[in-house]
Amino acid sequence: MPKLLKVLGSLLPALVMVLSCGVEPEEGEIVIRAADLTARDTTVTAEDTLILFADTASSDSLTETVAEDSMGTATDSLPVDTVEAPVPDTLECPWTRLALEINGSIYASLTGRVDNPDVLGAHIVRCMWWNTDPWRRMNAGDSLFVLVGETGRENSVVALRYQPEEGTSGQPFSVYSYRMTGDNYPSHYYADGTEVMKLLSYMPVSTFEEMTGPYGEPRGDHEHTGVDFKAPPGTPVRTCRGGTVVRTNWNYEYNGNCVEVNIGAGYTEIFLHLQAIEAGVREGTVLQRGDTVGCVGNTGVTSTAPHIHYQINDERGNPIDPYLFYSSYRRSLPPGDMDEFAGFRDSCDRWLRAPSL
Numbered sequence: 001m002p003k004l005l006k007v008l009g010s011l012l013p014a015l016v017m018v019l020s021c022g023v024e025p026e027e028g029e030i031v032i033r034a035a036d037l038t039a040r041d042t043t044v045t046a047e048d049t050l051i052l053f054a055d056t057a058s059s060d061s062l063t064e065t066v067a068e069d070s071m072g073t074a075t076d077s078l079p080v081d082t083v084e085a086p087v088p089d090t091l092e093c094p095w096t097r098l099a100l101e102i103n104g105s106i107y108a109s110l111t112g113r114v115d116n117p118d119v120l121g122a123h124i125v126r127c128m129w130w131n132t133d134p135w136r137r138m139n140a141g142d143s144l145f146v147l148v149g150e151t152g153r154e155n156s157v158v159a160l161r162y163q164p165e166e167g168t169s170g171q172p173f174s175v176y177s178y179r180m181t182g183d184n185y186p187s188h189y190y191a192d193g194t195e196v197m198k199l200l201s202y203m204p205v206s207t208f209e210e211m212t213g214p215y216g217e218p219r220g221d222h223e224h225t226g227v228d229f230k231a232p233p234g235t236p237v238r239t240c241r242g243g244t245v246v247r248t249n250w251n252y253e254y255n256g257n258c259v260e261v262n263i264g265a266g267y268t269e270i271f272l273h274l275q276a277i278e279a280g281v282r283e284g285t286v287l288q289r290g291d292t293v294g295c296v297g298n299t300g301v302t303s304t305a306p307h308i309h310y311q312i313n314d315e316r317g318n319p320i321d322p323y324l325f326y327s328s329y330r331r332s333l334p335p336g337d338m339d340e341f342a343g344f345r346d347s348c349d350r351w352l353r354a355p356s357l
Helices: 002-021 106-110 117-128 336-350
Strands: 097-103 143-148 157-163 175-179 188-190 210-212 227-230 236-238 240-249 257-264 267-278 287-288 292-296 307-313
Touching: 002 307, 106 117, 117 143, 117 157, 117 210, 143 336, 157 267, 157 336, 175 336, 210 307, 240 267
Parallel strands: none
Antiparallel strands: 097 143, 143 157, 157 175, 175 188, 210 227, 227 307, 236 292, 240 257, 240 287, 257 267, 267 292, 267 307
């Protein structure tokens, strides 16, 4: 009996942690955003701070917490050789656990393992593109460990850990879904509470669910020429610089409702797939930074869900990555969120590292 009590005592802390912290963040969706821009950071000046345009009688703004970019390189949640106590087999994981060894693409590696490999593959890719190129830099033998849950939204990835094949140049990292106090949607965070996504110093929307397409993403026979932000239909879309409207609704079948604004020095900003264009916005209209140009929609044959395609063109009409044109930064969770996040992160790590995964 003393021996049995000793064993039960050793399992109790793990049981308490899982039961108390193994709860999905409220609304439970990961927000995964954009391409790996680690080497592209610029210092955020007082002029280039994020401008958030809160709607009247609305709480659709992002939390205005600016943090120094402390994640310039890929960061693992724990050292690779950290020894974790096994999760007792008697405890049921609250999420579906998935372990993949990459053979070909992420999508190919998921085929036969899940019902919708293209959908889950897209969400996994969005977890990874800030740290690596998930389309071109995956090596045979790289490993992915994923927690998938019923979140009530399309994106069902709860946490992810990437482990590159030994001897390759890749770096391991882990990300976790969590909703910062004041935000409308969850985002991904590293183990230290730093947000995975970098926000532009000026944003065309003040709230969005996730970034669904970074600049340069492979799209069949071409690469994506802008940045896509998924947001509910009707979400206000605003000019990031201000300037003179050059044209509206050109090539409507492809672009849907759209606006192009001359922002100076030969550069223009472009907004595609709008639900509607703001009244009074037409060729020749002069806009100030933050003025509404329209609202998020799903117009145009290339749009498959409500989002805003935001693009910067140079004087020759060539697209430029908005993350090169503007400065960017990462936020950090406030102290009031860190205890809850840490418990959730530790619970995810236990299941991601469980021997039976």
